[in-house]
Amino acid sequence: MNSEVRGYLDKAERALAAAETLVQGGYPSDSASRSYYAMFYAAQAALRSHGIEVIRHSAVESFFGRDLVKTGRVDPKYHKMLIHARQLRETADYNIEEEVTGGVARQTLEDGRAFVSAVKAILPP
Secondary structure, three states: OOHHHHHHHHHHHHHHHHHHHHHHOOOHHHHHHHHHHHHHHHHHHHHHHOOOOOOOHHHHHHHHHHHHHOOOOOOHHHHHHHHHHHHHHHHHHHOOOOOOOHHHHHHHHHHHHHHHHHHHHHOOO
């Protein structure tokens, strides 16, 4: 595994740790946002390990689906998790009329952990 891929995985792990701290501290919206970023960084690691370099969130989502899910490398449920977490992050970060609940934040954290684990399983050593 090259240092760039390792760096993205490290960021993903730190984002998961922050999400855990935030949800326990009563900040579910911020936790949901960090859980999304854990998935985003892990998706970046997976794409970079296959020589795909994209930066925009929409491009990461799209290429993850096209190059990893549709090719059978990753279960489609993880692509759905990524899409849902991005939508939730947008609500958490930008919507002043709707808040993320603790239960939703905890589920998103669990999804983030599963997503990061799934990505690690497909990466070369």
